[in-house]
Amino acid sequence: MCGIVGYIGNQDAKEILVKGLEKLEYRGYDSSGVALLNDSGLHVYKEQGRIAALREVIDEQEQAKVGIGHTRWATHGKPSRRNAHPHLSNSGRFTIVHNGVIENYEELKARYLLDIPFASDTDTEVIVQLMDKWVESGVAVENAFRQLFLEIKGSYAVALLDNQDLETIYVGKNKSPLLIGLGQDFHVIASDALAMLQVTNQFVELMDEEIVILRQTSKRITNLSGEIVQRRPFYVKLDASDIEKGPYPHYMLKEIDEQPVVIRKVISKYQDITGDLVIDSHIRAHIQKADRIYIIACGTSYHAGLVGKQLMEKIADIPVETHIASEFLYNRPLLSVNPLFIFISQSGETADSRGVLVAMKQLGHITLTITNVPGSTLSREATYTLLTHAGPEIAVASTKAYTAQIAVLAILAFDSARAKGIKVDVNPVHELSIAANAMEIMINHKEVMEEVVWQYVNTSRNCFFIGRGVDYYACLEGALKLKEISYIQAEGFPGGELKHGTIALIEEGTPVIALVTQAHVRANIRSNVQEVKARGAHVCMISIEGIEEKEDHIILPAVHEWLTPLVSVVPLQLIAYYAALYRGCDVDKPRNLAKSVTVE
Ligand code: F6R
Numbered sequence: 001m002c003g004i005v006g007y008i009g010n011q012d013a014k015e016i017l018v019k020g021l022e023k024l025e026y027r028g029y030d031s032s033g034v035a036l037l038n039d040s041g042l043h044v045y046k047e048q049g050r051i052a053a054l055r056e057v058i059d060e061q062e063q064a065k066v067g068i069g070h071t072r073w074a075t076h077g078k079p080s081r082r083n084a085h086p087h088l089s090n091s092g093r094f095t096i097v098h099n100g101v102i103e104n105y106e107e108l109k110a111r112y113l114l115d116i117p118f119a120s121d122t123d124t125e126v127i128v129q130l131m132d133k134w135v136e137s138g139v140a141v142e143n144a145f146r147q148l149f150l151e152i153k154g155s156y157a158v159a160l161l162d163n164q165d166l167e168t169i170y171v172g173k174n175k176s177p178l179l180i181g182l183g184q185d186f187h188v189i190a191s192d193a194l195a196m197l198q199v200t201n202q203f204v205e206l207m208d209e210e211i212v213i214l215r216q217t218s219k220r221i222t223n224l225s226g227e228i229v230q231r232r233p234f235y236v237k238l239d240a241s242d243i244e245k246g247p248y249p250h251y252m253l254k255e256i257d258e259q260p261v262v263i264r265k266v267i268s269k270y271q272d273i274t275g276d277l278v279i280d281s282h283i284r285a286h287i288q289k290a291d292r293i294y295i296i297a298c299g300t301s302y303h304a305g306l307v308g309k310q311l312m313e314k315i316a317d318i319p320v321e322t323h324i325a326s327e328f329l330y331n332r333p334l335l336s337v338n339p340l341f342i343f344i345s346q347s348g349e350t351a352d353s354r355g356v357l358v359a360m361k362q363l364g365h366i367t368l369t370i371t372n373v374p375g376s377t378l379s380r381e382a383t384y385t386l387l388t389h390a391g392p393e394i395a396v397a398s399t400k401a402y403t404a405q406i407a408v409l410a411i412l413a414f415d416s417a418r419a420k421g422i423k424v425d426v427n428p429v430h431e432l433s434i435a436a437n438a439m440e441i442m443i444n445h446k447e448v449m450e451e452v453v454w455q456y457v458n459t460s461r462n463c464f465f466i467g468r469g470v471d472y473y474a475c476l477e478g479a480l481k482l483k484e485i486s487y488i489q490a491e492g493f494p495g496g497e498l499k500h501g502t503i504a505l506i507e508e509g510t511p512v513i514a515l516v517t518q519a520h521v522r523a524n525i526r527s528n529v530q531e532v533k534a535r536g537a538h539v540c541m542i543s544i545e546g547i548e549e550k551e552d553h554i555i556l557p558a559v560h561e562w563l564t565p566l567v568s569v570v571p572l573q574l575i576a577y578y579a580a581l582y583r584g585c586d587v588d589k590p591r592n593l594a595k596s597v598t599v600e
Pocket of ligand 1: 298344345349353398481484596
């Protein structure tokens with residue numbers, strides 16, 4: 001949520017900052033801004049809407065070698081120019097960008113700033129006004145900046161400029177991610193390395209409660225007590241094709257298409273020299289010791305966690321509970337005696353999941369993060385990490401990260417079964433490869449899903465998805481995809497549950513997408529389909545080879561029944577994509593959403 005960038009060096013900061021913000025737009029896109037600092041002072045440009053709108057208002061002639069920038073996902077104060085960052089202090093001396101939430105901003109306002117008029121409705125402005133107040137009362141800038149972090153509670157990644165000092169960016173971080181990028185005669189800051197790959201691939205990660213005095217050729221990192229921190233840089237290995245759209249009209253379509261390759265990559269990353277799929281032996285040992293696994297996640301990753309529960313229980317005979325992180329945090333179930341916690345998160349930054357991770361670590365439990373982002377907060381803070389190797393996912397709606405999560409969970413389940421001596425009558429590499437091929441076949445027949453959209457979904461105000469077991473979980477994901485990018489009200493239901501209430505919503509023409517890939521419930525779901533058809537529903541039936549019927553609309557290529565969620569989600573993703581496209585929605589950046597949800 002929100003992205004920040006900064007530059008201090010020899011080049012013109014403006015273009016580097018704006019290009020960086022374009023790469024961070026996935027973190028929030030309701031307004032953006034930059035502050036440029038030069039001999040004539042601080043120049044702040046901001047605008048509501050996308051970075052393209054910001055480009056329009058920036059004075060092309062303004063040259064500066066120091067600057068900071070921000071792209072916003074609103075928490076405090078509605079999306080508007082007034083609430084866009086950077087925020088200026090009343091004297092005009094300081095300006096700040098901030099990602100996160102200052103939980104005690106009202107308390108701080110009441111204690112220190114009652115006499116100060118505020119220019120925005122944000123929590124952030126408190127920080128910059130406090131700087132003004134303390135520095136005016138004689139405190140040195142660096143001391144005032146340090147004092148800030150002793151006072152504020154919450155999550156923050158901040159960058160501050162002082163118009164009386166052209167040589168410094170003041171940086172601070174707690175809970176929200178922030179990196180310092182290193183270059184020849186320059187430094188940059190960024191919420192995500194992607195933003196600054198344009199100028200460097202060498203970064204230093206900041207840890208919680210660290211402050212940096214950043215200059216063109218030096219950086220001093222300290223903790224809140226003022227002790228110097230030394231940290232090695234790391235290199236980001238990504239090439240441009242990983243983060244560019246190439247010939248695709250949207251990142252989402254590119255990422256849907258990449259899924260078969262991603263699954264094959266996941267297989268190869270977890271294969272040993274004999275070709276078997278293996279998991280780190282320490283993780284395996286903890287899984288063997290656990291009497292119950294708790295999977296914690298949000299949104300799409302939660303849906304992958306539901307599939308993961310089925311895989312672990314069916315293949316490895318291990319009891320699993322899957323929980324929504326934000327619910328688990330404040331309504332914790334009774335835990336088993338020896339639990340193991342698995343966190344699933346594409347970004348590895350999700351605040352709700354992190355809250356649970358921190359709480360479970362405090363209780364001394366072993367934690368494992370399954371994530372797409374090496375070095376992310378959830379990865380760093382968990383005892384162990386398994387990477388999903390999906391490559392950067394830029395579209396806000398998650399697709400390839402989801403199927404990669406399921407593939408890793410399947411590998412974990414197969415590995416756990418073998419470790420327990422359970423005889424599994426399938427070759428996991430073979431079955432996962434068949435699933436990757438089946439995904440490819442669906443991807444190569446996009447016109448079928450496009451047609452489904454025209455026939456069933458496009459002009460409707462709602463859409464229901466029904467299935468049983470893992471098909472129900474895929475329905476939850478299909479419904480989430482459709483609602484988040486096309487804004488059609490969509491819900492996934494277990495087929496048997498309709499008659500207990502939801503069927504009241506079915507009327508003449510209501511679109512229902514029904515999924516049947518599990519032989520043992522095929523008769524049940526087909527009879528649920530008859531129930532909704534009898535009430536006028538317009539049903540699109542998705543089945544799988546082996547249990548298909550000739551009037552079914554989409555027939556998935558046969559794959560092992562454990563792995564059908566990898567394949568059945570592909571048509572659902574494509575249906576959501578085409579629905580959003582034909583309704584004129586912004587496919588990659590749906591309204592009100594952001595890719596990395598770093599607030600609770
Ligand atoms: C939906 C989507 C979200 C995320 C959720 C958790 O397409 O992407 O529902 O799955 O915000 O994010 P991560 O996986 O980064 O923890």
